[in-house]
Amino acid sequence: xxxxHVVGARTHVFVDLPTLMAKATPVRSGDRLAGIAxxxxxxxxxxxxxxxxxxxxxxxxxxxIPYEEDDVTRLILDTHDAAAFSDIGHLTVGDFRxxxxxxxxxxxxxxxxxxxxxxxxxxxxxxxxxxxxxxxxKARVVTRFRNTxxxxxxxxxxxxPNHPTDDAAGITASIIDGLSYGCGDAVxxxxxxxxxxxxxxxxxxxxxxxxxxxxxPTQGCILTHVTTTIDAINQGLPVDLVFQSIAGTQGxxxxxxxxxxxxxxxxxxxxxxxxxxxxxxxxxxETGQGSALSANSHHGIDQQTLEARAYAVARPFRPLLVNTxxxxxxxxxxxxxxxxxxxxxxxxxxxxxxxxPLGVDVCYTxxxxxxxxxxxxxxxxxxxxxxxxxxxxxxxxDVMLNYQSTSFHDSLYLREVxxxxxxxxxxxxxxxxxxTDASGALLPEGPSARLxxxxxxxxx
Amino acid sequence: xxxxxDVSNPWARLARLTPARIGLGRAGAGLPxxxxxxxxxxxxxxRDAVHTPLDAEAVAKExxxxxxxxxxxxxxxxxxxxxxxxxxxxxxxxxxxxxxxxALQAEPVDLALVVADGLSAxxxxxxxxxxxxxxxxHIDKAGWRLSPVIVATQARVALGDxxxxxxxxxxxxxLIGERPGLSSxxxxxxxxxxxxxxxxxxxxxxCISNVRPAGLxxxxxxxxxxxxxxxxxxxxxxxxxxxxxxxRLLEGPAAQAALADRLG
Numbered sequence: 222x223x224x225x226h227v228v229g230a231r232t233h234v235f236v237d238l239p240t241l242m243a244k245a246t247p248v249r250s251g252d253r254l255a256g257i258a259x260x261x262x263x264x265x266x267x268x269x270x271x272x273x274x275x276x277x278x279x280x281x282x283x284x285x286i287p288y289e290e291d292d293v294t295r296l297i298l299d300t301h302d303a304a305a306f307s308d309i310g311h312l313t314v315g316d317f318r319x320x321x322x323x324x325x326x327x328x329x330x331x332x333x334x335x336x337x338x339x340x341x342x343x344x345x346x347x348x349x350x351x352x353x354x355x356x357x358x359k360a361r362v363v364t365r366f367r368n369t370x371x372x373x374x375x376x377x378x379x380x381x382p383n384h385p386t387d388d389a390a391g392i393t394a395s396i397i398d399g400l401s402y403g404c405g406d407a408v409x410x411x412x413x414x415x416x417x418x419x420x421x422x423x424x425x426x427x428x429x430x431x432x433x434x435x436x437x438p439t440q441g442c443i444l445t446h447v448t449t450t451i452d453a454i455n456q457g458l459p460v461d462l463v464f465q466s467i468a469g470t471q472g473x474x475x476x477x478x479x480x481x482x483x484x485x486x487x488x489x490x491x492x493x494x495x496x497x498x499x500x501x502x503x504x505x506x507e508t509g510q511g512s513a514l515s516a517n518s519h520h521g522i523d524q525q526t527l528e529a530r531a532y533a534v535a536r537p538f539r540p541l542l543v544n545t546x547x548x549x550x551x552x553x554x555x556x557x558x559x560x561x562x563x564x565x566x567x568x569x570x571x572x573x574x575x576x577x578p579l580g581v582d583v584c585y586t587x588x589x590x591x592x593x594x595x596x597x598x599x600x601x602x603x604x605x606x607x608x609x610x611x612x613x614x615x616x617x618x619d620v621m622l623n624y625q626s627t628s629f630h631d632s633l634y635l636r637e638v639x640x641x642x643x644x645x646x647x648x649x650x651x652x653x654x655x656x657t658d659a660s661g662a663l664l665p666e667g668p669s670a671r672l673x674x675x676x677x678x679x680x681x
Numbered sequence: 682x683x684x685x686x687d688v689s690n691p692w693a694r695l696a697r698l699t700p701a702r703i704g705l706g707r708a709g710a711g712l713p714x715x716x717x718x719x720x721x722x723x724x725x726x727x728r729d730a731v732h733t734p735l736d737a738e739a740v741a742k743e744x745x746x747x748x749x750x751x752x753x754x755x756x757x758x759x760x761x762x763x764x765x766x767x768x769x770x771x772x773x774x775x776x777x778x779x780x781x782x783x784a785l786q787a788e789p790v791d792l793a794l795v796v797a798d799g800l801s802a803x804x805x806x807x808x809x810x811x812x813x814x815x816x817x818x819h820i821d822k823a824g825w826r827l828s829p830v831i832v833a834t835q836a837r838v839a840l841g842d843x844x845x846x847x848x849x850x851x852x853x854x855x856l857i858g859e860r861p862g863l864s865s866x867x868x869x870x871x872x873x874x875x876x877x878x879x880x881x882x883x884x885x886x887x888c889i890s891n892v893r894p895a896g897l898x899x900x901x902x903x904x905x906x907x908x909x910x911x912x913x914x915x916x917x918x919x920x921x922x923x924x925x926x927x928x929r930l931l932e933g934p935a936a937q938a939a940l941a942d943r944l945g
Contacts, residue, residue, distance in 0.1 A: 250766055384699055385865070385896040391699030398695065398703035414891055417925045446921055478884035478921035515768075516882060551860070553768050587727040587861050588765055588800055593720070616702025616712075616720065621891065623862030625724070628702075633710035673691050679698075 226271040233267035239285045241275070242339075243523040244268035245346045247563055251511045251524045251554035258523075269347050273315030280314075280339050281306070286520045292471045292481055297337050297533045305335030317344045321356045321574075329360040333576030338469070338529035341571040345525070350563065353570040354606040360573035362609065364541045365500025366461065368406060368438045368646040370609060371578050376641040377610040378632045379544070379580065380405035383621035387414050389427050393679055395615050396431060397672050402629035403657060404613035406647035407542055407580065408462060408505060410442040414621055421445050422458050429459035435654075435675050438646035440497075440541070442505050447479060447487045454490045462505045462541060463491045469530030472518025481534070488538050499646075502541035502578075508532070509546040510564050511554030524554060525564065529571040536577060542610060543577045545569070547599075548585035549624055558595030561585060565599045569608055580610035584626040593617065593625065600627055604635045611635075633663070700864050700895060723863040730866045732761055735798035735805060737832050743810035744796065747817060750829035752785060754778045754844075758835040771837035774844070782831075782847030791825040792910065793850035793877070797836035801858030801866060808869045808893060809856050815899040819907035838872045838886070845877025852913060853877040854906060859890065868893045871902060873909050875919040885920040887913075 224235040235241040243257040245268035252258035259265035281301070284294045309332055312320055321329070321344065345353060363371040370377050382395030392411060399405055409428060413421060421443055428441030442462040443450075450463050465484065466477050474480060491503040508531040513519040519527060528545065535543050545568035548561040555561045565581050572579030583599045585591035600611065617628035635641060642648055642661055651657040654671065658664055673679050692704030705716045712720075741751040755778070758770035774782075796809045813830070820827060828848040833840055838855050845853030852875045859868040869892040874881055887909050892902040908927035913919045 254767065254769070382701070384701065385891045388699070391701070394695040394698040395701045395703055398692075398701075402707075414897075415925060417927070419926075448921060449924065452924075476882040476884050517880075551768075552765050556766070587724065587863075588731045592724060614701075615699075616705055616716065618702050618720070618723075618863040620700045620702075620862060620864045623860050623865055623868060625863065628712075630705075630707060630710060630712050633707070637710045670691060673695065679695065 224271045224275070226267040228263060228267050233264055233271070235268060235271060238275075238280070238283050239522050241268055241272055242285070242343060242346070242526055243521070245272040246523045246525055247346070249524070249554070249560045249564065250552060250556040251514055254553055255514050255519060255521070255524070257521060272343055273347050274313055275343070276311070276313050277317060277340050278310045280343055281310075281337060285339055285522050285526065286470065293469060293474070293530055293534055296481065296537070297530070300537060301337060302334035305332050307335070308332050309335060314343045314347060318348055318352065322352065324359065326359045326361055329356075329574070330576070333360070333574065336575050338533045338571065338575065339526060341574045342526040342529040345567045345570055348570070350566050350602070353566040354602060357570040357573045358605065358607040361607070362573060362576055362578045364502040364578045366440045366497040366502055366541050367499060368644040369499065370407060370541065370644055372645070373607070374640070374642055375644060376604060376608065376632070376635060377407035377580070377644050378404040378613040379407040379542070379610055380409045381411070381612050381614045381619065381626070382409065383412050383614070383619055385414060385621050387420055387424065389423065390679065392424070393427065393431065393676050397676050397679065398615055399613050399629050400437070400672055401656065401669050402613070402633060403643060403651050403661070403663060404629050404632055405437070405439050406644040407610035408440050408442050410444055410464070410505065412444045412622055416445055416449055418449060418452050418456070421449055421453055422456065425453060425458045425460060431676065435672070436650070438650050447483055451487050451490060454494065459496070460491060460494060461496050462503055463487050464505045464507070466507045466512075467531050467534045468508065468512040468516065469527035469534070470513050470518045470520060473513035473516040474534070476516035476518060484538060502539055504535070504538045504540035505542045505544070506535045506540050507544045507546055509550050510568065511550040514554070515550065525567055528568055529575070532572050532575050532577050536575060540578065542580055543572055544580045544582055544610075545572070546582040546584065548589060548591060549582065551586055552589040555589070557590035558585070558592070558598070561589070561591055561595060562599045562602065566602060566606065569603060569606055578609045581608055582612050582626055584612070584624050586624045596625070596627060600631055600635060601638070604639045604641060636661070720863070727861045727863055727866055730803050730861050731800055733802050734761070735802040735834050737834055740796060740805060740809060741832050744813060744830050744832070747810060747814055749813065751832055752781070752829045753832040753834070754781065756833065756835045756837070756840050761835070764835045768837055771835055772839040774840065779843065779847055782844060786828050786848040789849040789851070790828045791851050792820070793828045793831065793841070793845045793848045793853045795831045795833055795841045795844050795853060795855045797833045797840060797855055797857040799836065799857035799870070800860040801868065803861070804858035804867045804869045804893065805856070807867050808899070812856060812869065812892060812899045812902060816903040816906060819903055823907065823911070839881065841872065842874065842877045842879050842881045845874065846879065850877060851875065852910060852919070865891070865893060865896065868896060871906055873906065873913065873919055875913045875917070887919050887923055887925065
């Protein structure tokens, strides 16, 4: 069924819902690459006017990718919560924006299971950046493993101690550095250079030993493919969190070598280890706009809507953390700082609206038109939006993955400017070891020597 | 211009253990001035590196000096600006290249090697020939039949699929400049794909990344590529189904001796 909107003497026609959604999306290079972006600024606004009049019930009834063709569509529809949807089903997209701006935190929590990714994406397309911040701030999502993540007024940090050759001493040095800035409450999570089980096993032991020796109320994760993590669990290695990159279509997930049954298998395996002390949120997912197009599995759907569909893949697994790696994929998907900032706010909003613990890797590559000033801006906006966690990387320079993200210092900046605290258990630990004062601020002379002395292999 | 906390001795010692930017000190919540400026300079240099064109002629000459035949070709991306926005063109052979490849190679080969600029010509300038020098003894020992080495400009990893198919190769290994990091503008990645043909996905490849003097050495990367190729031919697959088990082999005394032999 075509959609129409009249502007003066001109009638804009959009042949179907996927076309309307794509043209209503604030312009970015990835949708242009796919040949689905609005062709003029006026067409983009006409599409937004038109989308604002579409009802949420209609979006639910018209899957963008057919049920028979795609297991992500099947997952979305088969697990849809009709009771939660009944509060919002009568609204148009335009009404829904106003509903969200006035809704309480409790209302947002109640409707979350009824919000499909297509509905979240649709409403985000007619929201300004300030709307995305305001609503996301009200949507609270709390998860637990060995600490409590996502409480109001809190911001957690993934300590990312990557090393180009997975050298144990080098990785440990980066971890100690990050801990000394009070980072690591979301997870201590390493992207290994190798995917060999021997290397992964060594790293799992390294993390487990360090967390136990220093009694840190946090969790570790080696970000390797789920099939390798299954091998690690079968070998009895100490796996806290299971990592996997996921995307919003069956084909894109296949390009990552992952299927829904494999995710179910590894989730069950991780639960059976019972390593969480406060909760059993055991999954860590990463996503990012553009991955489906990159895998040639986008079905003509815009990249922002497909990103929201990736959150639908994550949702049944009750993840501890979901991280949109927003600027990592490159300028062919998000060209410059303006596009990266918009995408980061959209992703965070859509994830939170769907009830997921969204964090953002505020980042860019050296071939994008962006720099650290753009990251400062996005980081500050996400802090205001109640983002669950961000990355902490030594000096913001990832020497393994070759991109720039946010640093340990950046988290200190955000805490000072916005008064954000760490996860309560981690905050208490930092005070206990003498690193911070009662307010959570770093003391001038922290216990660096003690941290170093306790780290395996680093003592002088 | 130092921060309010000087970098104390233990941090200087730790900083030597990793190329990561640790032990920077701080001025309140911020970085010391010297670190802000050092980061800005490194980013400026990386930005410049992305836009440096590949000197394909010089690279081909270096590779020929090792005893390989070479052929230079281009992707369908006409320039750097288009290449950055249109990865699809970087994965597609330029006009006439397909016919050239078919004419070049009448008989099937075991392996096609592709040297591609990717996002860092500098990585190729400084590392491609050195890697091939380290890898050549492995090829000779295994007795693999080889096509001419293809030097490709404005190229993405998947350009190797069309090249490998055109050369009737059982496998293709693409040596490509990785996107430059602030501390690693010279990093080469090696992507191995069995039975290359257009449309292969990344899940069907194995990757050896961070090949550079300060990362994975050429000798070790060559050892790993040989191991992966041998396994790929034996098992009939590459990608997530083929795990890199070369580390285990490296830990064995025989392998250590063999590697020492090659390095020697």
